Amino acid sequence: MLEKEAVERGIDIESLQDEQKKMSKFVSCKDAFDFANATRFAGIDIQFLEKSREILAAIVVLDENMELVDSKYAIKSVRFPYIPGYRAYREMPAILAVYDKLEEIPDIIFIEAHGIAHPRGLGLASHLGISLNKPVIGVTKNILIGEEKGDDIIFNKKVIAKKLVTKKGANPIFVSIGNMISLKTSVELVKKCIVEPHKLPEPLMQARKTAERIRKEM
Numbered sequence: 001m002l003e004k005e006a007v008e009r010g011i012d013i014e015s016l017q018d019e020q021k022k023m024s025k026f027v028s029c030k031d032a033f034d035f036a037n038a039t040r041f042a043g044i045d046i047q048f049l050e051k052s053r054e055i056l057a058a059i060v061v062l063d064e065n066m067e068l069v070d071s072k073y074a075i076k077s078v079r080f081p082y083i084p085g086y087r088a089y090r091e092m093p094a095i096l097a098v099y100d101k102l103e104e105i106p107d108i109i110f111i112e113a114h115g116i117a118h119p120r121g122l123g124l125a126s127h128l129g130i131s132l133n134k135p136v137i138g139v140t141k142n143i144l145i146g147e148e149k150g151d152d153i154i155f156n157k158k159v160i161a162k163k164l165v166t167k168k169g170a171n172p173i174f175v176s177i178g179n180m181i182s183l184k185t186s187v188e189l190v191k192k193c194i195v196e197p198h199k200l201p202e203p204l205m206q207a208r209k210t211a212e213r214i215r216k217e218m
Contacts, residue, residue: 001082001083002083002084003085006081006086009081011081017120020120020122020127021120021122023122023130024126026130027121027122027126027130027177027178027179028179028181029116029182030180031180031181031185032180035107035108035135035181037107038064038107038108039063039064039107040069040104040108041061041064041066041106041107041108041201041202041203042060042062042102042106042108042110043059043060043062043111043204043206043207043208044057044058044095044098044109044110044111044204044207045057045058045204045208046058046091046094046112046211047211047212048078049075049215053078054075054077055075055076055078055090055093055094056073056074056075056094056214057075057076057091057094057095057098057211058071058073058208059072059073059098059099059101059102059207060207060210061102061104061105061106061203062193062202068206070103070104071210073211073214074094074097074098074101076093076094076097079093085118085119085144087113087124088122088123088127092124092128095111096131096132099132106134108134108135108136108181108189109128109132109136109178110136110137110139110190110193110201110203110204111125111128111136111137111204112138112139112140112204113125113128113138114126114138114140114143114176115138115176115179116138116176116178117138117140117145117153117155117161118144123138123176124138125137125138125178125179126138126177126178128179129178129179129180130179134179135178135179135180136179136180136181137175137176137178137186137189137190138175139173139174139175139190139200139201139204140173140174141171142174143161146160146161150163151163151164153174153176159183160176161174161175161176161183162175162176162187164190164191166191166199166200167194167197167198167199171199173190173199173200175187175190
């Protein structure tokens with residue numbers, strides 16, 4: 001659904017945009033601590049269950065050796081349509097529900113979503129980071145805004161994301177700040193968490209496997 005259609009259906013897009021702009025001011029682009037000491041790496045995967053019209057959110061926590069130490073999932077009814085740029089309003093209820101189930105608290109969270117590389121500086125990764133007050137890294141396979149200049153994604157004369165090739169012969173991924181971490185450290189942690197032959201960080205790969213397993217069991 002596009003913004004115009006959403007407005008026609010009675011969704012107050014302007015109010016949501018104002019909220020995103022206000023929240024974006026609270027995003028921290030600095031390292032919250034020395035991430036060299038991080039030992040718990042979380043990954044979140046979101047899947048839409050068409051038959052039941054529900055959102056399945058899976059979260060895993062891996063240790064520094066990329067071994068699984070925690071895994072949870074939650075399912076919530078869909079109460080907001082899919083509109084590019086407004087994923088948080090659709091998916092956050094399920095994400096927050098599954099996060100609350102964790103027994104191992106992560107030092108950093110990876111999610112396949114945009115962070116500050118967003119028209120209003122608040123993609124799902126940043127919305128999540130603000131809501132949880134946690135360090136979050138956004139990893140995507142494409143960009144919403146900006147121009148590519150080498151490995152940099154530039155918007156309004158600022159570097160908002162980095163293009164990163166993590167697997168030979170594969171398309172690049174794009175890394176952006178979610179919250180409480182610098183772009184430099186975000187890229188370093190993404191590289192650190194790559195396990196061949198995957199091009200996405202292992203926490204995201206394990207979260208996807210968990211979500212797919214739950215779908216099959218259902």
